[in-house]
Amino acid sequence: MATLLPLLFLLLLQPLFSIANVHKLNQLRSELISQSTSLNATSPTLYFEVTQPIPVPPTKPCSELILQHDFAYTYGKPPVFANYSPPSNCPSQNFSKIVLEWNATSKGRQYDRIFGVWLSGVELLRSCTAEPRTNGIVWSVEKDITRYYSLLQKNQTLAVYLGNLVDSTYTGVYHVNISFHFYPAEASLHSYDQNVGDLASGHHSWADLILPISRNLPLTDGLWFEVENSTDTESKEFEIPRNAYRAVLEVYVSFHENDEFWYSNPTNEYIAANNLTGTPGNGPFREVVVSLDGVLVGAVWPFTVVYTGGVNPLLWRPITGIGSFDLPSYDIEITPFLGNILDGKSHKIGFNVTNALNVWYIDANLHIWLDKQSTRTQAQLVKHASLPLIVSVVSDFVGLNGTFVTRVSRSVSSTGWVKSSNGNITTQSIQDFSYLNTMVMGHDGNLQTVDQTINFNDTVLVKLPSSYVHSLKSNKTFLLSLYTDLLEQEDGTYLYVTNVDLGFIEKKSASGGSRLLESSLSNLQNAEGNMVVKNNLVVSGVGNTQELYRYHGGKFCYFRNVSSSNYTILYDEVENTCHNKAKSNFDFVLRRLGPFGTGFI
Ligand SMILES: *[C@@H]1O[C@H](CO)[C@@H](O)[C@H](O)[C@H]1NC(C)=O
Ligand SMILES: *[C@@H]1O[C@H](CO)[C@@H](O)[C@H](O)[C@H]1NC(C)=O
Ligand SMILES: *[C@@H]1O[C@H](CO)[C@@H](O)[C@H](O)[C@H]1NC(C)=O
Numbered sequence: 001m002a003t004l005l006p007l008l009f010l011l012l013l014q015p016l017f018s019i020a021n022v023h024k025l026n027q028l029r030s031e032l033i034s035q036s037t038s039l040n041a042t043s044p045t046l047y048f049e050v051t052q053p054i055p056v057p058p059t060k061p062c063s064e065l066i067l068q069h070d071f072a073y074t075y076g077k078p079p080v081f082a083n084y085s086p087p088s089n090c091p092s093q094n095f096s097k098i099v100l101e102w103n104a105t106s107k108g109r110q111y112d113r114i115f116g117v118w119l120s121g122v123e124l125l126r127s128c129t130a131e132p133r134t135n136g137i138v139w140s141v142e143k144d145i146t147r148y149y150s151l152l153q154k155n156q157t158l159a160v161y162l163g164n165l166v167d168s169t170y171t172g173v174y175h176v177n178i179s180f181h182f183y184p185a186e187a188s189l190h191s192y193d194q195n196v197g198d199l200a201s202g203h204h205s206w207a208d209l210i211l212p213i214s215r216n217l218p219l220t221d222g223l224w225f226e227v228e229n230s231t232d233t234e235s236k237e238f239e240i241p242r243n244a245y246r247a248v249l250e251v252y253v254s255f256h257e258n259d260e261f262w263y264s265n266p267t268n269e270y271i272a273a274n275n276l277t278g279t280p281g282n283g284p285f286r287e288v289v290v291s292l293d294g295v296l297v298g299a300v301w302p303f304t305v306v307y308t309g310g311v312n313p314l315l316w317r318p319i320t321g322i323g324s325f326d327l328p329s330y331d332i333e334i335t336p337f338l339g340n341i342l343d344g345k346s347h348k349i350g351f352n353v354t355n356a357l358n359v360w361y362i363d364a365n366l367h368i369w370l371d372k373q374s375t376r377t378q379a380q381l382v383k384h385a386s387l388p389l390i391v392s393v394v395s396d397f398v399g400l401n402g403t404f405v406t407r408v409s410r411s412v413s414s415t416g417w418v419k420s421s422n423g424n425i426t427t428q429s430i431q432d433f434s435y436l437n438t439m440v441m442g443h444d445g446n447l448q449t450v451d452q453t454i455n456f457n458d459t460v461l462v463k464l465p466s467s468y469v470h471s472l473k474s475n476k477t478f479l480l481s482l483y484t485d486l487l488e489q490e491d492g493t494y495l496y497v498t499n500v501d502l503g504f505i506e507k508k509s510a511s512g513g514s515r516l517l518e519s520s521l522s523n524l525q526n527a528e529g530n531m532v533v534k535n536n537l538v539v540s541g542v543g544n545t546q547e548l549y550r551y552h553g554g555k556f557c558y559f560r561n562v563s564s565s566n567y568t569i570l571y572d573e574v575e576n577t578c579h580n581k582a583k584s585n586f587d588f589v590l591r592r593l594g595p596f597g598t599g600f601i
């Protein structure tokens, strides 16, 4: 996506066919789109991503339409711009929540397209469009953008890049409205605000300054950097004020073309041994490495977002894949490194991707907190350790059949102090990652299964002058289980079976003295589908998806259990009270996740 090419490179997913069949598979995708969009529907279908509602105060928001645009011939053009100014006729200028709302409609046939929304170069949203149908679709994405508060207080330029192309076959135009909703603060602090997320992201206060670590207004694309291969480092120079006391780098990442399904890429040995020229390889491990003046300061092991046309587009209608409408961003605490960059000089943040193939879209926002009581802070990096990646690959294959087990781990730790009017505060930041990917190729390469787990512990310890220690901890597990099988049948048709289990489990805690806030979130999807293909035409297809979302945040809880089949919602249960219900369903989903199922409850 974001290119002329479709997302669902069936052939990339599995080197399943002999080379002669590769072209057939390319055509398969367009036929599939044609078939599925010709199904009858009476009114536009509402597509959605399952997530919890954004907690907002009970005040009336001041809402502004920021941009209205029809994205048709925008591929390879500059982004679309709009002027932003803070709400002027709002009764209050003190907001406790600011929400971005993306609303879009489309009709006809179109690929899924990646897009980004930036405010003066700071990325606010990375997302993927839904694929339309002949009777039309609508969808909406809401994102809490309160953390960009300081930016939203001044006039800025909004930029949106969504590269689309319309022709007689791919007729879908994306009609888009972007609005911001400003919720005035109430007189006193309310419980909606007291969750770990808010505490973890800034102790109830937002950065005073946010610097864009993105490309300067490109003429033909988004503001993201494009990392094209494993030796490509993209970087940006920046300068920070000399009175900074905290810094967090928020990284946005998406992967495309040869690396769209990086977690299913076979090893180069397998590709070479089987003469699979043109099949994307480099194995299934990827890591985004972030450097400051050439020194590794942190890493991102990304969640395996499947875009709306990925694996089997029928799986993502109308329940879209986790993260596809609102790709996650990843925070790296770089406060320990402030001592290296408080000199008023220019410094450089760089991104590279281990094993990358073309192409990764990466940029970042540098959130900086300033000491209002002084013009200078003092700081020093005390300790920094980043051990080299530990990689083990065990492969065993004969011809196109085989098993490949890849294990990787990494640890990055840094400690530094910053002396400001808040006192002399020592911050320690620790990232611990582990990765396991088991890939099996069977049926002479027509069958592929991928089971992948990423475990990530992220810890920030803040030691105050009083020796009082604040800690922010998060423990994330990203799960993916992919099954694709292509079965040739007697009458010259093929059955293409595609099952995807996708999800994450995240536990966060924030503690300071006697206070402890904890939250847990598990979000798991099971999607099963198939397509029957005859003479390159999809003669039938089905997609069934179920999703279980469970958030427990102390005072606020949210639970949703929803299922769809062929565009129809079969059931949809929502609860927002905090008690332990539907545990049996939860167990059920975990069991379905196979080898990862146990141990995460
Ligand atoms: C689609 O709608 C047309 C016209 O309303 C009808 O004739 C046709 O049978 C419908 N097709 C299906 C698959 O429901
Ligand atoms: C956006 O769409 C949603 C549902 O599709 C609707 O409820 C909402 O009012 C729309 N918002 C705007 C600003 O048009
Ligand atoms: C911000 O933009 C508004 C609307 O375009 C304009 O009236 C105002 O003068 C601008 N303010 C500044 C400080 O530039």
Ligand SMILES: *[C@@H]1O[C@H](CO)[C@@H](O)[C@H](O)[C@H]1NC(C)=O
Pocket: 094, 095, 185, 186, 187, 188, 189
């Ligand atoms: C905004 O509201 C919050 C919560 O009521 C209050 O703590 C804060 O002081 C207010 N800020 C301003 C600038 O008025």
Ligand SMILES: *[C@@H]1O[C@H](CO)[C@@H](O)[C@H](O)[C@H]1NC(C)=O
Pocket: 228, 229, 230, 231, 232
């Ligand atoms: C990697 O990508 C960079 C940036 O496009 C390019 O300059 C370089 O030649 C590429 N390296 C290889 C080995 O292809």
Ligand SMILES: *[C@@H]1O[C@H](CO)[C@@H](O)[C@H](O)[C@H]1NC(C)=O
Pocket: 273, 274, 275
């Ligand atoms: C790969 O190509 C080489 C050279 O053309 C040939 O000798 C070999 O048999 C081929 N291997 C397979 C598995 O097709």
Ligand SMILES: *[C@@H]1O[C@H](CO)[C@@H](O)[C@H](O)[C@H]1NC(C)=O
Pocket: 230, 231, 232, 233, 289, 290, 291, 292, 294, 295, 296, 350, 351, 352
């Ligand atoms: C990526 O960046 C890190 C940190 O600067 C560096 O150690 C590593 O060598 C880079 N990787 C490549 C392939 O250039």
Ligand SMILES: *[C@@H]1O[C@H](CO)[C@@H](O)[C@H](O)[C@H]1NC(C)=O
Pocket: 378, 417, 419, 424, 425, 426
């Ligand atoms: C801040 O605290 C650290 C650790 O206790 C100490 O090494 C450093 O000298 C202190 N810095 C200043 C400016 O006092």
Ligand SMILES: *[C@@H]1O[C@H](CO)[C@@H](O)[C@H](O)[C@H]1NC(C)=O
Pocket: 432, 433, 434, 455, 456, 457, 475
């Ligand atoms: C994260 O922490 C838990 C508990 O301390 C540990 O079991 C797990 O191995 C850690 N994961 C990583 C990747 O370090």
Ligand SMILES: *[C@@H]1O[C@H](CO)[C@@H](O)[C@H](O)[C@H]1NC(C)=O
Pocket: 398, 399, 400, 401, 442, 443, 444
């Ligand atoms: C690959 O596995 C299939 C069964 O899944 C078997 O029929 C075939 O002979 C195997 N091919 C090789 C080269 O071993």
Ligand SMILES: *[C@@H]1O[C@H](CO)[C@@H](O)[C@H](O)[C@H]1NC(C)=O
Pocket: 540, 541, 542, 543, 565, 566
């Ligand atoms: C979905 O479509 C398939 C193929 O047309 C059909 O077999 C299946 O019963 C449908 N599912 C539902 C719930 O209608």
Ligand SMILES: *[C@@H]1O[C@H](CO)[C@@H](O)[C@H](O)[C@H]1NC(C)=O
Pocket: 455, 475, 476, 477, 507, 599, 600
């Ligand atoms: C983190 O998650 C892993 C895997 O789910 C688990 O083994 C570990 O106990 C967890 N650690 C903490 C501190 O919750």
